[in-house]
Amino acid sequence: MMLTATTLVVLLCFAAWAGWLTWRQHKLDAALAILRVDEPRVAQVQEAQLRWRALEPAIDPATYPVEIFDQIVNLLPEEGIRFLDFSMDLETLVISGEATSPIHASKFQADLKASPALERYAFSTPVPTIRPDNRAIFRVEGNINGGGEDEASERRLLLLFFVLLAVISGLLGTRELLSWQKRLGKAEDRLTLTQMESRLLLEEADVWNARNEWIYQSQPAMKDALEANQELTRAEEMARDRGLETLNRQLLEPESTGLYQQLGFTMTVKGPLQEVFRWLHRLQAPADFRVIPSLKVAPDKQDPNLVVATVQVWRWYRTAGQPASASGPLTAGTTRP
CATH class of the missing domain: 3.30.1360.100 (General secretion pathway protein M, EpsM)
Incomplete structure (x- = not known):
C-alpha cells in the first residue's frame, strides 16, 4: 500500500512538472505570436535606424x-x-x-x-x-x-532550480523533461531580449520615422558622374576664398551601397590653421550629406605659421528609387531634426 501511494505521489509530481512545462510552452507560443504581429512595424523602425546610423557621419x-x-x-x-x-x-x-x-x-x-x-x-x-x-x-x-548594454536577467533563482531539477532527474531518470525545461529556458531568455528590443524600438518609432523622412526629403540626387568634378572645383574655389593654396587634388573612384551612391575627392591645402578649419566648416552641413572620412593637419615645414591639411571628402547621394530633393552643390544646408 505504501509503495502504491509513493508511486502515485511520484506520478503526480511528474504530471505536475509536465503540466507546468506545457503551460510555459503555451505562454511562450502566445508571446511569440504577439511578436509576429509587431514584426512589420519593428522592421520598419529598424530600417530607419540603420539608414540614419549609416549616414550619421554626414548628417550629425x-x-x-x-x-x-x-x-x-x-x-x-x-x-x-x-x-x-x-x-x-x-x-x-x-x-x-x-x-x-x-x-x-x-x-x-x-x-x-x-x-x-x-x-x-x-x-x-x-x-x-x-x-x-x-x-x-x-x-x-x-x-x-564600441558601446552596447548588457541586459540583466534573474538567473540565480533559475540556476538554483536547474540544479534541483538535475538532482531529481538523475534520481528518477527524467532526462526528457529536463531537456524540455532547458530548451524552454533558453527560448524564454531569447524572448525576453526580443520583447525588450521591440518595445524600445516601437517607443522610439516616431523619432526614427521622422529622421527617415528627413533623409528622404534632404538627401541629394546624383545627376551624373560629372558632379564629382563640380564638387572638386567648388571646393577649390571655397579654399581660394579663404586664402588657401591648393597643393594637390585628386578625384576618387565612385562607389555605391544599398544606402547611398558616393562621389569624392582628396585635396591638400596650405594656409593659416584658422582659415583651413573655416574652409572645412563650409564643406560640411547636415543637408549636404558630405563626409570627411580622413583629415591630417601638420605645421608647414617652411613656415610654422601655416599648416598643411590633407582632407578626403565624400558626398553621399540617394540611391535609385528614392524621391529627389532640391539640395544643391556645396551650399550651407539646413539642420537635421
Missing part, C-alpha cells in the same frame, strides 16, 4: 572633424601646449604635440579623457617623452567606443 555635426577639433582646442591652456600633428578618420583620432613641461602634457591628456564632449572616444595616452630641457613630447590616440 557632432561627428564632424571641425567640431571635434574645436572641442579639443577648447581644452588647451592659454600657453604650454602646441600641436605637432592632428589626424582623424571615421574611427580614430591621433594628436601629437609638445608641452613646456610633463605636467602640461599629463594635464591635457587627462582633460581629454574627462571631456563630456569627447566621451564617444576611448583615449590611450602613452607616457610623454621628456627632453633634456624638460619639454615633453606627447601622443594621444582616441578610438570610437
Whole structure:
C-alpha cells in the first residue's frame, strides 16, 4: 500500500512538472505570436535606424572633424601646449604635440579623457617623452567606443532550480523533461531580449520615422558622374576664398551601397590653421550629406605659421528609387531634426 501511494505521489509530481512545462510552452507560443504581429512595424523602425546610423557621419555635426577639433582646442591652456600633428578618420583620432613641461602634457591628456564632449572616444595616452630641457613630447590616440548594454536577467533563482531539477532527474531518470525545461529556458531568455528590443524600438518609432523622412526629403540626387568634378572645383574655389593654396587634388573612384551612391575627392591645402578649419566648416552641413572620412593637419615645414591639411571628402547621394530633393552643390544646408 505504501509503495502504491509513493508511486502515485511520484506520478503526480511528474504530471505536475509536465503540466507546468506545457503551460510555459503555451505562454511562450502566445508571446511569440504577439511578436509576429509587431514584426512589420519593428522592421520598419529598424530600417530607419540603420539608414540614419549609416549616414550619421554626414548628417550629425557632432561627428564632424571641425567640431571635434574645436572641442579639443577648447581644452588647451592659454600657453604650454602646441600641436605637432592632428589626424582623424571615421574611427580614430591621433594628436601629437609638445608641452613646456610633463605636467602640461599629463594635464591635457587627462582633460581629454574627462571631456563630456569627447566621451564617444576611448583615449590611450602613452607616457610623454621628456627632453633634456624638460619639454615633453606627447601622443594621444582616441578610438570610437564600441558601446552596447548588457541586459540583466534573474538567473540565480533559475540556476538554483536547474540544479534541483538535475538532482531529481538523475534520481528518477527524467532526462526528457529536463531537456524540455532547458530548451524552454533558453527560448524564454531569447524572448525576453526580443520583447525588450521591440518595445524600445516601437517607443522610439516616431523619432526614427521622422529622421527617415528627413533623409528622404534632404538627401541629394546624383545627376551624373560629372558632379564629382563640380564638387572638386567648388571646393577649390571655397579654399581660394579663404586664402588657401591648393597643393594637390585628386578625384576618387565612385562607389555605391544599398544606402547611398558616393562621389569624392582628396585635396591638400596650405594656409593659416584658422582659415583651413573655416574652409572645412563650409564643406560640411547636415543637408549636404558630405563626409570627411580622413583629415591630417601638420605645421608647414617652411613656415610654422601655416599648416598643411590633407582632407578626403565624400558626398553621399540617394540611391535609385528614392524621391529627389532640391539640395544643391556645396551650399550651407539646413539642420537635421
